[in-house]
Amino acid sequence: MTAPHSFVSQRLRAVGTALLLWSALFASSQAATATEVLVITDSAHPVQVAAGARVIELDLPARIEAELAAGLPTDPARASVIVQQRLREGGQDLQRRIGRAYQDVADAWGLGIAKVPAVVVDRRYVVYGESDVARATARIETYRRTQP
Template identity: 70%
Template sequence: MLVVTDSRHPVQAPAGVRIIELDQATRIEVELAAHLPADPQQAAALVRQRLHDGGEALQRRIGHAYQGVADAWGLGIAKIPAVVVDRRYVVYGEPDVPRAVARINAYRSTQP
């Protein structure tokens, strides 16, 4: 199961469900760019320092953020929130993940 959303569309999901927030990469970039000096060289040096200080944890956050966008794009997600089951079934617009899964299961039970 996979849930695709963004920070403006919170969802209620059980623990262990993978949630992709499409704007997570942008939020990380905003963190890195916060309060930069006007001088471009100083700003670049400060961003490099922030990337260095963030270490592997920051690199993982950035990687996961962009991988999530790629995964959502690969699934053809058209709207958010989206609850995807088995990479085949999707419910759009339902922030309550258990309710969306129940709708998917109800549909699946009627299909041979």
Template identity: 60%
Template sequence: MSPATFAADVVVFTDSRHPVKTMGGERLIELDEGPRIEAELSAQLPADPEQATAIVKRRLNNGGADLQRRIASAYQGVADAWSLGVTSIPSVVVDQRYVVYGEPDVARAVARIAQHRRPQP
């Protein structure tokens, strides 16, 4: 059986500086996505606060619903990490109960969890 067989829900927490090897089907949360979006919105703004505000509003409007979803998803990911008690990255969380820290290969982390969950003879 594949490692994914043992995992109904797999969530991976990382950031852009800690790439992971995904296995497919997991939820990938990059905890620095929110600040990266903010940096996009605030890139090359003028010093004048009124002009800067107008440009950011225009960027937000031009981004539309897709940008709003990206922002919401980015900060929901941070909230999810906090609520699960994630303490370091990368981390692979299975079924909101088991976690492996520091393993960038998601399939290997899930396999370690599956091995732990197997009934002992």
């Protein structure tokens, strides 16, 4: 006959094992579906973006700079005053937009993107030249399922 504390200990161990297995299964299913999708492109290469994808436009910093420089006089001093005024009027939203645009370019550069459009999943898999993001991610998912 087993002692009562031994029985309780075995039950607690069984419940603990079941919880551990459940949490491991839950974590692995979350990892399989929690993917980051980056779309790297520019204004010359339009893409059909899927929901949840982060779009990086490599020429966005230049387009923002062109907005700021539009119609500036040739006199550098006057041009500087106008640009400073435009920056002030744009406020924090414009500053965030500029910062994000340059950070996006740095992120794409850090990934080693060679051409656009590029669809990158989990910063590990890339499909080049596909303008339909859903089709590109489907190709990546098919590849991932076939790899051990």
